Amino acid sequence: MEIIKTNIEGVVIIEPRIFKDDRGYFFESFSQREFEEKVCKTTFVQDNESKSSYGVLRGLHFQKPPFAQSKLVRVIKGVVLDVAVDIRKGSPTFGQYVSVELTGENHRQFFIPRGFAHGFSVLSEEVIFQYKCDNFYSPQSEGAIAWNDPDLNIDWRIPAEKVVLSEKDSKHPRLKDWQNVF
Helix, strand or coil: CEEEECCCCCCEEEECCCEEECCEEECCCCCHHHHHHHCCCCCCCEEEEEEEECCEEEEEEEECCCCCCCEEEEEEECEEEEEEEECCCCCCCCCCEEEEEEECCCCCEEEECCCEEEEEEECCCEEEEEEEECCCCCHHHEEECCCCCCCCCCCCCCCHHHCECCCHHHHCCCHHHCCCCC
């Protein structure tokens, strides 16, 4: 796997080595040993999958300590714009974000460390999205930031009138309204 560093320390894009022939393709989607050598030491304890259609925007979600989560995300089918926002108070990149297009064709993965809010927008007709978490989900520790926070100014690459949100995701506060999350 090739590791592509981003402008925020610890947030990386992972490009797998893909072997193609006339039968199709093969790639190793995860190796604990290689991940620890090239990214960081962690143990993933939960895998999740979602299916969404064009315009769906999920996020920007995070888990508050002590239930914070790192995530390793990828797309099985379709196209998303995936976003990680630094919400670590005191971080030199607080309030900044990294975005990457993940597709079923490019097989890229995106690693989001603890201390980041995460979200994605669906750019294709349908998407199947998978992610690994290094801590178990804890409903009482949920946190989220408004997807359209003007201070973040994220271009989700979907017209605002076509964005499809859950009721919960339509009511999140702005980042500046959170106090001492991380």
